[in-house]
Amino acid sequence: MTSTAVDQELARLYADFEAAHMTPLWTQREDLMTESPRPKAVPALWRWSTLYPLAERAGELVPVGRGGERRAIALRNPAIPGDPYATPTLWAAIQYLGPREVAPSHRHSQTAFRFVVEGEGVWTNVEGDAVAMRRGDLLLTPSWHFHEHHNTTDHPMAWIDGLDIPLVSKLDAGFFEFGPDRLGTTETPARSRNERLWGHPGLRPVGAQPRSASSPLAAYRWEHTDAALAAQLELDATVTPGHAAVRFTNPATGGDALTTIRTEMHRLRSGHATAATRVVGSAVWQVFAGTGRAHVGDQTYEVATGDLFAVPSWAPLRVEADDQLDAFRFSDDPVYEALGLARREDV
Numbered sequence: 480m481t482s483t484a485v486d487q488e489l490a491r492l493y494a495d496f497e498a499a500h501m502t503p504l505w506t507q508r509e510d511l512m513t514e515s516p517r518p519k520a521v522p523a524l525w526r527w528s529t530l531y532p533l534a535e536r537a538g539e540l541v542p543v544g545r546g547g548e549r550r551a552i553a554l555r556n557p558a559i560p561g562d563p564y565a566t567p568t569l570w571a572a573i574q575y576l577g578p579r580e581v582a583p584s585h586r587h588s589q590t591a592f593r594f595v596v597e598g599e600g601v602w603t604n605v606e607g608d609a610v611a612m613r614r615g616d617l618l619l620t621p622s623w624h625f626h627e628h629h630n631t632t633d634h635p636m637a638w639i640d641g642l643d644i645p646l647v648s649k650l651d652a653g654f655f656e657f658g659p660d661r662l663g664t665t666e667t668p669a670r671s672r673n674e675r676l677w678g679h680p681g682l683r684p685v686g687a688q689p690r691s692a693s694s695p696l697a698a699y700r701w702e703h704t705d706a707a708l709a710a711q712l713e714l715d716a717t718v719t720p721g722h723a724a725v726r727f728t729n730p731a732t733g734g735d736a737l738t739t740i741r742t743e744m745h746r747l748r749s750g751h752a753t754a755a756t757r758v759v760g761s762a763v764w765q766v767f768a769g770t771g772r773a774h775v776g777d778q779t780y781e782v783a784t785g786d787l788f789a790v791p792s793w794a795p796l797r798v799e800a801d802d803q804l805d806a807f808r809f810s811d812d813p814v815y816e817a818l819g820l821a822r823r824e825d826v
């Protein structure tokens with residue numbers, strides 16, 4: 480064939496591919512199989528001083544109830560158009576509950592946690608067990624557990640939610656169900672049943688079976704987290720000098736507290752920093768106390784209590800403390816580890 484004849488045949492071939500819903504690899508290989516991850520998400524920062532007043536305004540204007548379910552406002556990565564996601568796998572939101580308000584019961588296949596940076600007065604009821612939410616606590620709502628939140632006080636409370644909504648959406652694995660109008664309780668016990676059963680260090684209740692693959696412990700209290708971090712620093716048993724960290728684990732397995740989301744608390748001594756690393760998978764951090772700086776990819780953020788930032792896959796990260804810095808981190812690491820896709824590199 481002459482070269483014009485070949486060109487014509489090729490054009491016909493591509494048109495026929497198109498009509499047959501076929502795409503040749505060779506035209507897209509470089510986008511489909513990159514040398515290293517090219518995340519769509521970008522480093523992003525949300526300041527508590529911006530988030531909280533906006534949530535407060537929503538509290539005045541938007542009722543919470545059936546249908547909408549939650550007064551939760553998502554942190555949207557500016558580079559993921561159309562989807563209210565902090566990263567391609569993680570949902571992060573500020574949730575606000577006014578005095579005496581109740582967020583009604585429901586359950587979903589998405590896994591959730593709450594982390595409290597300030598305030599108290601809301602009980603999250605998980606499968607009929609009322610769990611107090613207070614500053615520094617991590618509260619879990621594993622997949623397919625009924626949950627409602629009730630504010631029993633005369634003052635509002637806000638916290639952050641982390642969920643695997645984007646991952647579950649990508650996996651076409653979403654199920655949702657309304658619960659009874661009231662899980663039937665306004666109980667406000669100091670200690671929830673799950674904590675009484677599962678919350679004793681090193682002691683597994685022999686007669687109890689967890690109801691899911693995630694942790695049967697619904698609350699991880701700040702006093703324990705704080706003591707564990709303080710001990711690491713005192714004992715020089717830290718990740719790197721001046722950097723202590725704990726991971727919230729499932730007491731029944733020793734693995735991550737949640738199947739799809741890793742949760743950790745980090746403490747940096749004043750003037751110290753984390754190692755500079757990058758990992759496959761994305762994360763969101765929230766400063767709990769102190770001030771410092773986060774270097775995320777090509778960005779540098781000055782951060783203080785309540786500020787959140789997103790770390791895209793494979794973006795170099797280094798966090799530095801001015802004052803002693805406590806920061807909560809959540810990530811999709813367990814997913815990559817389970818699938819054999821985890822990688823990390825010092826940078």
Ligand code: GTQ
Nearest residue numbers: 549551572574626640642
């Ligand atoms: O508190 O149950 O931010 O179902 C998103 C979905 C919170 C919740 C969110 C939810 C919840």
Ligand code: FE2
Nearest residue numbers: 585587591626
């Ligand atoms: Fe929910």
